[in-house]
Amino acid sequence: MIVLPAPAKLNLFLYITGRRDDGYHNLQTLFQFLDHGDELGFEPAPDGELSLSPALPGVAPEQNLIIRAARLLQSKTGCTKGARIHLTKRLPMGGGLGGGSSDAATTLVALNRLWQLGLGQEQLARLGRRLGADVPVFVRGRAAFAEGIGDILTPAAPPEPWYLVLHPGINVATAAIFSDPDLPRSSPVLSLEQRLAQPWENDCEALVKKRHPEVAKLLGWLLEYAPSRMTGTGACIFASFDNREAAEKALAAAPADSAGFVAKGCNQSPLFTALRQLKEAAPSSITAS
Numbered sequence: 214m215i216v217l218p219a220p221a222k223l224n225l226f227l228y229i230t231g232r233r234d235d236g237y238h239n240l241q242t243l244f245q246f247l248d249h250g251d252e253l254g255f256e257p258a259p260d261g262e263l264s265l266s267p268a269l270p271g272v273a274p275e276q277n278l279i280i281r282a283a284r285l286l287q288s289k290t291g292c293t294k295g296a297r298i299h300l301t302k303r304l305p306m307g308g309g310l311g312g313g314s315s316d317a318a319t320t321l322v323a324l325n326r327l328w329q330l331g332l333g334q335e336q337l338a339r340l341g342r343r344l345g346a347d348v349p350v351f352v353r354g355r356a357a358f359a360e361g362i363g364d365i366l367t368p369a370a371p372p373e374p375w376y377l378v379l380h381p382g383i384n385v386a387t388a389a390i391f392s393d394p395d396l397p398r399s400s401p402v403l404s405l406e407q408r409l410a411q412p413w414e415n416d417c418e419a420l421v422k423k424r425h426p427e428v429a430k431l432l433g434w435l436l437e438y439a440p441s442r443m444t445g446t447g448a449c450i451f452a453s454f455d456n457r458e459a460a461e462k463a464l465a466a467a468p469a470d471s472a473g474f475v476a477k478g479c480n481q482s483p484l485f486t487a488l489r490q491l492k493e494a495a496p497s498s499i500t501a502s
């Protein structure tokens with residue numbers, strides 16, 4: 214069995230620069246990975262069989278991005294091999310941490326190798342884009358400044374601090390935020406250098422705080438410790454710290470109705486770190502790109 218991580222991401226900043234004819238929005242956002250996330254195990258199975266265990270509560274297997282990624286790979290390549298996939302789910306769903314997208318990306322990368330399909334990263338990222346706007350950055354595995362709908366990527370190397378990530382115990386539906394008339398949609402298009410030099414903000418934050426007072430309350434609490442923001446369309450918020458101990462200390466004091474974790478920011482995805490380690494351990498069974 215191949216076991217690989219599906220790390221979380223943070224949107225260190227997120228600006229909405231316009232609405233497109235297809236209903237999607239153009240963004241300027243900075244993605245960074247965390248050394249915390251889901252974990253997936255992959256075993257070969259015969260006759261194109263695909264199974265996922267355990268099932269995710271509230272998500273039918275055929276709707277799960279893991280099965281959808283595997284089916285997309287089968288149908289695009291005509292591959293008749295199958296897989297049994299085991300999921301250890303740690304990331305909250307609808308938390309703005311990209312868990313579903315990361316699961317899909319890890320599935321594409323892992324099955325490309327398990328089934329020896331030989332697709333390149335570019336092809337996998339293009340397939341991933343059909344599953345979700347956030348999938349390509351996880352397939353590429355490098356911290357990035359993203360434009361377009363989040364899929365036009367320029368590698369970036371922001372500082373890699375320790376983060377405290379807190380979840381207020383509610384889920385935010387990405388589509389509901391993007392369809393709200395009150396969402397600001399007219400941030401200017403700036404260069405990466407200009408964006409990095411300005412204060413880092415999230416255009417979705419004020420609206421999510423208004424719709425979900427739980428997010429506003431928790432953010433108010435965290436701001437007492439360190440500069441804090443929301444990731445993606447929420448519901449999770451994060452603050453950066455110089456060291457792990459300071460982040461752990463804030464976590465220990467967090468309100469009882471929140472949940473959270475401490476993790477390190479990573480400009481290289483833990484998925485690719487794990488693939489390299491696997492390659493070093495057994496060069497013939499798996500290759501990292």
Ligand SMILES: C[C@@](CO)(OP(=O)(O)O)[C@H](O)COP(=O)(O)OP(=O)(O)OC[C@H]1O[C@@H](n2ccc(N)nc2=O)[C@H](O)[C@@H]1O
Pocket residue numbers: 224236237238239240242308309310311314344345346347348361362363387388391392444445446447
């Ligand atoms: C905005 C972000 C920032 O990371 O939010 P989070 O989901 O992580 O919170 C993501 O790009 C989300 O990516 P992902 O979750 O893959 O989005 P998708 O499944 O493709 O789209 C969900 C819905 O969000 C809206 N959407 C998404 C991305 C985008 N650039 N413009 C949009 O308008 C669309 O209404 C779409 O129906």
Ligand SMILES: Nc1ncnc2c1ncn2[C@@H]1O[C@H](COP(=O)(O)OP(=O)(O)O)[C@@H](O)[C@H]1O
Pocket residue numbers: 269272276277278279304305306307308309310311312313314316317385387445446447448
């Ligand atoms: N493997 C998966 N993990 C998480 N969510 C999934 C998965 N497959 C499908 N979904 C659906 O995608 C939605 C968004 O999930 P997720 O990526 O965790 O949130 P976000 O985009 O806010 O970070 C979930 O609410 C769920 O309905």
